[in-house]
Amino acid sequence: MNDNTPVLSIRGLTLALPQGADRDYAVEDVSYDVARGEIMCVVGESGSGKSMAANAVMGLLPKGVRPTAGEVLFDGQDLLTLSEKQHRQLRGLRIGMIFQEPMTALNPLMRVGAQIAEVFEAHGKYSGSERQEKALALLEEVGIPQPERAIRAYPFQLSGGQRQRVMIAMALALEPELLIADEPTTALDVTTQAQILELIRDLQKRRGMAVMFITHDFGVVAEVATRVCVMRFGQIVELGMADEVLDNPRHDYTRALLEAIPSNRVPEARGGERPAPLLEVRNLNKVFRSRGGLFKPAREVRALDDVSFTLAPGETVGIVGESGSGKSTLGRCVVRLERPDSGTLALAGTDFSALRGDVLRRERHRVQMIFQDPYASLNPRHRVGYAIAQGPMANGVPKDKAMRQAEELLELVGLGAVAVDRFPHEFSGGQRQRIGIARALALNPELIVADEAVSALDVSIQAQVLELLEELKQKLSLSLLFITHDLRVAAQICDTIIVMQQGRIVEQGTAQEVFLNPREAYTRQLLDAIPGRAHEAAMA
């Protein structure tokens, strides 16, 4: 398909950041082409400047970021020299774009049809009724179920995947020569992601567009890319055909990134008989009722439906599922941030589900949690030392002792004792997650629940944190309930895996069983949806 005519040609582009930013340039001397009929993947971790060139193409650079060198040639024209008005005439018409967050990228107050029709309106195409017809045709093309209804729907009435399809419909409405997709599947569940990727690939083939696809995920790259451009710190690290880069990365950074991806390889079953369970969950149920009242009738969501499993001391159990599967609710019930409606949670014989008030508070130290969001999980007003020591202090340990212990823990998680006097905002995401781990360890809990503990992190950082967890598990023989949406991560660290869907346990077994010989269709579906899996399998 690749006919090698560059639709877009970026030449020596340098974009300067405003003063006071952490580096001088968003991108520096970047050059690459995007040709008709190809999908050019721009890959990089957060802060690599991978989206910046796309923004320059669209003329949507953030305030303060300005080009200082180079050119962006589109159809022979340097986009950097266009006036806002000229640029506007290109947007939507000849260059389409889709964004990361389908939940917020659509105007919540406008019907879907009207938002699509706007594209035609912006460029003075078609009459009012024709626009609606075209919009309907587009919705059909992007595969939205019941397009007649969807066209009259408001965005909040659609699922995330459907919204992303609407975004794609809008971007493709006027058959642009170039489509820019900025992390279009990052916010989606893995199965939905697979469908959207499929759709983009399909449309690209059918229309022969040039696609510039920005992502952080090498799995996605493996799924869709014709060519790859790897970026780091605003510079291109490696540029080449997808297969070449994936199979024979020349640059260390690329290699490191690829290695950091949790692989399909499953650790050997850590054999032997399972000892008596530490945690025994029996018939757990939890229903969320949105309170009715004056504005809305009550609604029920069955978050946990008769969930039972056990966890042995020193064992790591992984809970895997897509959003809405109830996996997080399960974790929150186990640490008793939520109270289950029925069922028992026996922790070494104590029924945790029955505890309340002060009794519960005094027992809490036995189960701790590592949270998802490294930014929200630390109080911005407390020094790191206090954040760790507050647990022991709340449980009666004198302050100076608790602080000394905090220093030791910080050493343990690899941050060094000096960190105690610093504030969370002085640390990066990965470092904060280490602090979160130290905080969970401070109380010597019998069980740690890690709720998506690495999903907010860049892949290389993710690998490091997983490594740390693995190390701590060995050293301290931790018992871990590991909740994640990412089957590969689970496979890497867990002994046992439980797959959940809509509040129920679909399948549970050893990591190996679940990963290599899934019994249930849903599990298989999940596994198949993992991007890049086919590629990896081919390599293996």
Place this chain on the structure above:
Amino acid sequence: MSFFARFAQNRGALVGLVILLAIVLMAILAPLLYPESPWRMVQRPFLAPLEAEGFWLGTDTMGRDVAAGLMHGAWVSLLIGLISTSVALLIGVPLGAVAGYYGGLIDDALMRFTEFFQTIPNFALAIVLVAIMQPSVASIVLAIAIVSWPPVARLVRAEFMSLRHREYVEAARLVGQTNRTIILKQILPNTLSPIIVLASLMVATAILLESALSFLGLGDPNVMSWGYMIGAARTVIRQAWWLSFFPGVAILLTVLALNLVGEGLDDALNPKLARERS
């Protein structure tokens, strides 16, 4: 960037701060520059500004020095503004915190209570309260506080509701901290910046409210406040514009300054927002 540097980036806020400091200075210097009671009838009535030496702002209906009144009034107006705001915070913050933190029935009950106060028009309620308690500094402060706490409670409640499920708060619960500690140490400090910003605006509103009450004759007759001065000058506004003009400008400047400072604080305390706004 330091707090002050961020604050100073907003030029309006800097101007506001300078004005505010000048007014505070006026209040502090009043007893030194004008040691006599501002009620003293010291000159011919209705002297226009600059008409007689030493009476830069003229004299009022009874020959009292307007400048002296203005200086002493600064103290009263600021004091009423500050105290009534503090009282409103003392009512609103705990209420909002408890409602927002515990949620459920407690929240429901407290919010109905708050709504109830918002259903009676503010100013009307303030008037009735002052009339019932009889006008005095204490009754005015209390009345202003009673009508101005509901927004505080609502703000604090909203902040608490959004923060109580923050992961660091849940972490604090998990390590076994008591609700009291969590409210006071984990959540409250993080709600301070919006509260401070709101409080600075409330001081301004309180000063306006006090002046409106005085205008209707519901001021404390023993203290010289700006509101009193305008209220007293209202009947002679035609003969002696300066009598209501200067205190009017003083109120305007103070309220303006407080608003500017409030905006500056908002910028400085919520740096992210400031960047988006500019």
Place this chain on the structure above:
Amino acid sequence: MSKTPFTLAVATLAFTSAIATADEPKRGGVIDTIIQPEPPGLVLGMVQNDPTRKVAGSIYEGLLRYSTDLEPIPQLAESWEVSEDGLTYTFHLRENVKWHDGEPFTAEDVVFSADVFHRELNPSARAVLQHVESIEATDDHTVVFTLAEPFGPFLISFEAGTFTMVPKHIYEGTDFRDNEANNHPIGTGPFEFDSWDRGTVIKLVRNDDYYEEGLPYLDGVNWHIIPDGASRAVAFENGTVDVLPNGTVENFDIPRLSAMENACITDEGNEYFSPFAMLWMNNREGPTADKRFRQAVMYAMNREFARDVLWNGMGKVPLSAFGSNAKFQHEGLEPYDYDPDRARELLDEMGYDGEEVRLLPLPYGETWTRWAEAVQQNLREVGVNVTTVATDVGGWNQRLGDWDYDLAFTYLYQYGDPALGITRSYRSDNIEKGSPWNNVEGYENERIDELFDQAATAYPESAREEYYHEAQEILHEDVPVGWLLELGFPTIYRCDVKNLVTSGVGINDAFRDAWLDR
């Protein structure tokens, strides 16, 4: 008041025009004026407050009117006789008088009004009626009042606002207060009630059947209701209203308004009521219970300043309890001049220790507030620790009624005779909680009670003076209350409004004779 008991006073229009201009009156035109505050109702006799008197004074009438010298002039009574013993008063009524609804006005109406209506509803009339033994209609147009003992001021108590004639055929046998007719008052006066747009205007229109031939000259009177003082001044300035009755604008506006082109000012028309500003001083407890303290207050207050600055120089600083136009004033008393040093001496002498003294201003507008501030400052300067307690009308009434004050401003009407006005503030049997208008200061002096009793019932008139003079000497020494000012309440009007104030009640019955020179 005539000195011989048999004098027959006959109505002459010439008398009233002696005050006004001699031009030929013109018919027609409507006068716009202001009523402040809005009256609670317009049925005189049921309501007797000042705004009601002002508006309803054109609708209702009494048996007599009073000149600016407080001589009785005929109104509904054409003539009258007083018996030699001063016990029998015979009134001869006009014969061609009709109520606004067309019914004739007769002696039966007078008997009903006095004996039934006012006895039930009207406290000020009750005070006079307690001296009356019987009221009889001897024929359709003759009424005879028989008194139990002589009552000096009897003939001056028939003013329309106090002793209103109300229609018997409408009120007899009904619940007076719930009578439908209260919303549409029926009187005999020169103007009929037309409409009342609450909060905006009360309109009166000419009574075409008025018994005085040719009167009134005007087609109507509009009483505008404007709650804000400054707006009222603006209304006069921009020509919306032609007449500002006494007390409608703040004193500070008076010089400016009266200096306008085509603006005239008069302080006549206050003679009957003669408002007298006083400072209640609580004689029961605290520093104010000490005579020396009360004298000190009199010396400390700069009353001339208050008159000149706050009252535009109008009004008189009184010598003592009797005002300058009160009958039987004792002119030989030594005035309490402004003398702070003397005040300090008196305070030292009594050993005043700085105890807090609470001052209640009168909540009737800015002038009174300013005045309280001036007095507060005057007193502070001689070392009295004054705290002003702000109140509204409700609070003021309550505190005075409960005697919960140390010093308090007020002003009282004199009603033309010491026995009707002045006496009530000093007699010990008038000490009663709950009212701000009786002997609120709690002054008790048997000799004073005796003297006032004797003075009220002494007959003839000349016999009263001796008692009143002695009473004034005692009061002057005891200072039961502070005597502040005989208020000058001017009426401001356009000079082309002619013949406006013609009687001792001023604006209350002024529109009867007024005309517009336009």
Place this chain on the structure above:
Amino acid sequence: MLYARLFVMRLLKAVVVLFLIVIFNFILIQLAPGDPAAIMAGEAGATDEEFLRQLRERFGLDQPMYVQLWRYVSGIATLDFGWSYRQGMPVLDLILERLPATLLLTGTAFVLSLALGIVLGSMAAARVKKPSGSLIMALALIFYATPLFWVALMAVVLFSVFLGWLPAYGMYTVGAGHTGFALALDVAKHLILPATTLALFFMAIYTRMTRASMLEASQQDYVKTARAKGLAPRVIQRRHVLRNALLPIITLAGLQAGQMVGGAILTETVFAWPGIGRLMFEALQQRDYNLLLGIFFFSAALVIVFNIITDLVYRLADPRIKEAS
């Protein structure tokens, strides 16, 4: 159906709130010093025990408080708000007579302030960091900081006294006998000053709020989407930014609409506007309890009505709310 149900629920809640307000106000007013009989007697300038007794008996003031409360509340249930001691009229008649004036004044001021506020706010939002935008914001800040009554006084002095353009007080020219269109024009002329004065302060609030809300909305992702479509900035501002920015303003405006009745007290006093704000202040001073309670009842009812209207408008403006139910 849904609306009907919602409406009934809201109404029920409103009744409960109103009931509580009646009780609260009743008790509050009982705490005030001074009894109405004494004040009426005081106004009469003369009084005796008999007169006070008559008044108290007539208005039921001689009864114990709970009896008075019970009588009052049961009266209200039958829409009987009692009798105004001072004005000698049924409270309901008095209020209904004055209410239209207040509604006209506050309604005009409300629409004026909201419309101007939104227009100015959007202009300022579109002109961030430009002198014209800063000027709008400076003006808004000044109007926000200026005491309302002071502006009113100055406006009267300027426009009525010196320039003579507009009437200074009242609702219509008394005695002019206007009817029909002429009357409407006359009322409109009288309305200009009070409505503008009252509107200025609220306009300042809406201007500031609109600007802030629009700046926040313009940071949203959907605005970026709209730009990516190639829409003109004007269209984006109006259709995407403004529409979303209006949501918080609807909420605020609903709150303010009720509060305007309070603000009208000052305006109505200065401009002699015959509305219930002024009536309230007079009733308070005269301890005309029934009237005062009646006005409180009505203004609270107004606030509640405004809240319900706000809810309905919000539901129209934001489809998400409708769906949630």
